[in-house]
Amino acid sequence: MNSVKAFAPATVANVACGFDIFGFAIEEPGDVVELRRRDEPGIVITDIFGDEGRLPRNAEKNAVTVVMLRLLEHLGIQDFGCEVVLHKNMPLGSGMGSSAASSVAGVVAMNELLGNPLTRQELLPFAMEGERMASGSAHADNVGPSLLGGFVVIRSYTPLDIFTIPVPEDLYCTLVHPDIEINTKDARFILRNEVSLKNTIAQMGNVAGLVAGLMKADYELIGRSMVDVIIEPVRSILIPEFNAVKQAAISNGALGCSISGSGPSLFALSRGMESAIKAGNAMQQQFAAAGIESSVHVSAINKGGAVVLEK
Structure with missing residues (x-):
């Protein structure tokens, strides 16, 4: 095989x-990575589209290629050469798993080019290294669902223990991205290191309730459990009109609404596509009333994750 193209979806x-x-993938948008073998050893980024020239072209400093380098090292493959083209189809610093999509598309494409020596689960730690490069933390709640699809739960990071749970067929996500940017490192920096026992108990109840609601297709329980008493109160101050946009979503039929990743994107979960579209329109109108442009994506939960497009 001399070339391959792979797609990895955005995530919440x-x-x-x-x-x-927690994390889940949506159908689109997503990043596309093209690989082509070359005679000379080394991984070379030949082009990046959609980043406005902001991403590094050095293979050791870009999330899309560092995962490939670590995979080759793990497999003991030397003197391997390929050219890389990255198509960024979502904004940087969007809260939509932009760096994760690049990392996942890159590692899936490289694994395919090498004849699929590793399973998707085995690729996960390598994809996480792309997140470490991009944000300073090798978290899996974006790369996990982008790689595997479905609603992902990370039970443990040491050792890594990740699994998916079923979700209701009629559950839809509305993802609204306002035209502003939040750096993931900054969004993690402002978080408190200590949490009160009261808030810990409340959060644990909501975590358990959300898992149960998804698995039982109990939409009311899903809505009641989409409450974040620890992270959202801190990060929401970075997002203009957050409270108004959240209320607009819920008032127009959404089960619940919160911050996607580190923001500034907001997501809502709804029962049925019609409700999801209605919530998205209301959220977008609320941002527009404040003079903020935004884009809206409505999708069922993506159950397949990354895919190979061409080979």
Whole structure:
């Protein structure tokens, strides 16, 4: 095989109460990575589209290629050469798992080019290294669902223990991205290191309730459990109109609404596509009333994750 192209979808991480342990993928947007073998050894980034020239072209400093380098090292493959083209189809610092999509598309494409020596689960630690490069933390709540699809739970990071849970067929996500940017490192920096026992208990109840609601297709329980008493109160101050946009979503039929990843994107979960579209329109109108442009994506939960497009 001389060339391959792979796609990895955007994701919603944290999912309100599940900081660093919950995440799910949506159908689109997503990043596309093209690889082509070359005779000379080394991984070379030949082009990046959609980043406005902001991402590094050095293979050791870009999330899309550092995962490939670590994979080759793990497999003991030397003198391997390929050219890389990255198509960024979502904004940087969006809270939509932008760096995760690049990392996942890169590692899936490289694994395919090498004849699939590793399973998707085995690729996860390598994809996480792309997150470490991008944000300083090797969290899995974006790369996990982007790689595997579905609603992902990270039970433990040491050792890494990750699994998916079923979700209701009629559950839809509305993802609204306002035209502002929040750096993931900054969004993690402002978080408190200590949490009160009262808030810990409340958060644990919501985590358990959300898992149960998803598995039982209990939409009311899903809505009641989409409450974040630890992270959202701190990060929401970075997002203009957060409270108004959240209320607009819920007032227009959404089960719940919170910050996607580190923001500034907001997501809502709804029962049925019609409700999800209605919530998205209301959220977008609320941002527009404040003079903030935004984009809206409505999607069922993506159950397949990354895919190989061409080979």
